[in-house]
Amino acid sequence: MIMLALAVGDLSLLLAIPVIGALALALIPKRYTQALFSLALLASIGDFLWSLNIFNRFDGSTGEMQLVERVPWMPSFGIEYIVGIDGISLFLVILTTFLMPLAILASWSVREKVKEYLFFMLLLETGMLGAFVALDLFLFYVFWEVMLVPMYFLIGVWGGARRIYAALKFVLYTMAGSLLMLVAIIYLATRHAQLTQVLTFDLLKFYNLHLPFNEQFWLFLAFALSFAIKVPVFPFHTWLPDAHVEAPTAGSVILAGILLKLGTYGFLRFAIPLFPDAALAAAPVFIALAVIGIIYGAAVAMMQADIKKLVAYSSVSHLGFVMLGLFALNMQSVQGAIYQMLNHGLSTGALFLLVGMIYDRRHTRLIEDFGGLWKQIPVFSSLLLVVMFSSIGLPGLNGFVGEFLILLGAFNVTPRWTAAAATGVILGAIYMLWMFRRVIFGPLTNPENQKLQDLNGREILILAPILALIVFMGVYPLPFLDRMKPSVDLTLKKIFAVQASPVTTNHNDAGDKNDGR
């Protein structure tokens, strides 16, 4: 593996391992489902270990991009394969590689078309990782779109009753935003070439470009729409409940745990620092939308009869906090937002896993079908309790750290909206505890529930690492925050930097003389 990394680079190997695994699956005959699962699990665990190696070698003292690889792709058009990692993307990459093996383990109940299922899971992993590490806008767009296809198949083939509708809605919503972003990317590269005579799609070079407000506004709008749909920011969230409810368990885990983070990551990496003037002007709007999302998501979650739908709407609420943190644009709030992205990935991922486990047993997710489970399945109930506390932000668990930092940071910027957002925390506690009371406590009335089996070894094995992290991140957030800080600092500096000269022309690249025809 080390040899291979020397040949292709660390991050490229990270992207390659799942693809190699996916291609290797093709060699195993369909009927050996155990072998297929083992191979996919091996590939995803291998990728996780490799990401830990990257974490080890990561230099937490700098905010610059690290482990950068740069290969010309379409040289005469300035398109390059550039990947790199910094304190913002590092943890999101590890979150991805961490959740992936668990999602595959949680898919043991998939019986049909196993080979194709695992193939798409691994492809999805590469797509998501690629989007997190891409530093060339063309490359980023490629990964951004590549992700859609496996997710479309996962929902559409292995999903619930209305899966085809949900899958199509998911793809169309996401594409509607991203296609406009494509035009914006092209426009941005064109303007960069006009102003600096450098033909490139390199993100770091675009950071130095300072466009007039009018142009920034439209470009920001195109980028923001694409990311806002992905997050999803209220009112672009309507695809989410459908996709979540219809997706298979592992699909929901990945969708909530990782895919949604790509939206918030996109804001932080692309939309805000590329178009700082427009982003600052738009910040009040996004803060308002974020707070509306927090309260609306919580209120709707409260009224759900289906546990999975409840968790789906709680995502809208939680990601509202992340958006609030991002657009408050100060150190605490942005760090809190990134932390909250990780928290949400863990706690919502675990919630979907737990819902999936109970669904596998009872084939229903309606709250009214349950009640009094504490006596029957104590392990399940206690694990649900911990995860739920993490989700509502109980001090001592991870959720508290993120929400606290966000509210603290945002309070300095916009006290009123922050106060309104804080009520979201209370609402969150209400809908979660109410759901918990109805499902777990009370008398065990439904005879179906008396036959319920508690979690087996595999299921506990899936949940244990997540729970360990939930506790660890709650009591000792420093290793995470320390590594994020320099990168967040650098990003904020970029946003607030007063650029004296509108255009930097000191770049002198090989692509100079090409006119790009």
Added chain:
Amino acid sequence: MTDVNLMPLLPAAQVLLTALVVMLLDLFLNEHEKGLLAWISLLGLALCGGETVILWGSQESAFGNTLILDNFALFFTQLFLVAAAVTILSSIQYVRDTKIHEGEFYALVLFATVGMVLMAAANDLIVFFLGLETMSIAVYVLTGMWRASSRASEAAMKYFLMGAFATGFLLYGIALIYGATGSTALNQISAYLLEPMSDWPLYLVGGGFLLLVGFAFKVGAVPFHFWIPDVYEGAPTPVTGFMAVAVKAAAFAAWARLLMHKLAPFDSDWASPLWALSIVTMTVGNLLAITQSSVKRMLAYSSIAHAGYLLIAVVVGEEWGGMPLLFYLLAYASMTVGAFAVVTSLTDENNARENYTDFAGLGFRRPFLGMAMSLFMLSLAGFPPLAGFVGKFYIFRSAVLSGHTALAIIGVLNSLLSVVYYLRVIVAMYMEEGGAEGKSFGQSPYLYLAIALAVAGTLYLGIVPAKALEWSRSSFFSIE
């Protein structure tokens, strides 16, 4: 006229010779030996391909500068050769089972290719017209060759009538231009067009307009598209693939050399009608494609929509639009020819099996076909990292570069519309349960080879497009 340089004629002559050999041999071979003809045709195409590689980079003209051999002509010649070869590969089983006369079928594919090669090399309106007619007549016959099928006969009739109509427009246009400029040679005409527009006789503009209408007919631009769905649906499926790819590419090749380059003053004059033509073409094509229940017919409408995307490059003009136009044609060729080959693989002589319902469950029943068709559909819809995405990227980029940002936005929104119907094929293949199928052409290894070639092309142009992009660019700018 001192010029005796026959070199520019070599590619066309090679294909013509092959066609004649196939026709002659056809007389002497027994029924069961006629499979040989396909291989002779492929050999001829391969030889011609070798010649184009050797001739690459030459800049020659013949017959008083009416026929030109430059990289632009060679680029399209290679495209036509590959399209013809893939068509022949996917027809081997088809013509045998449907009892189409094999010798004549292959010979006609080759004759059509000769016409296309001439169109791409023409530097004179008369030579262009000769090429066009050679191609068209061969394709009319190919459309109706499956005589047992009434659909095919109807399609051939329609195609012939509409084609003749379009030819009329073109010929009138050529006549008017000749009347105004005194020549059919493109160089002379373009020299004449350098004069200020106020000095042009009115009928010159009329001639240019008629030429434009003729071209719009040939590429199937809205509102001159009515023949396409019926003809594409009725023709034998391999022939439909050939029409959708090679015939369209030939029309765009001639359009690129004539209107975008040589008669560029016309082009800028017509920019706004073309702008509207492009938008209407892609929008109508996409909207009508959504409503189809037959995959083959959907692909026909989708080919109209793709003509609309290609027209964006034409609107943008030669400076920025040339390279994207050529590259898009390459990308479009690889994915479209593959998609029609998959449709071919489901049918047999008694059952059309062209509806979405016939695709149900295909993905798990026939994994290779399902995977290939998914790739073609995703590529047509413009998903990276496939050929169609790179093609669209450069088309939209050329629009933005030339200041037509609105056109790019309308283009991407159309792309979004197209996702709806391309994904429906995938829905059918993977997300719906399907009944068992009987015998079909899908058993033929040659058809599989054709599909595999198309898959390879779609992936290659999508993942490592740098070479093909350079190739497209240098080819377009080899026009003098």
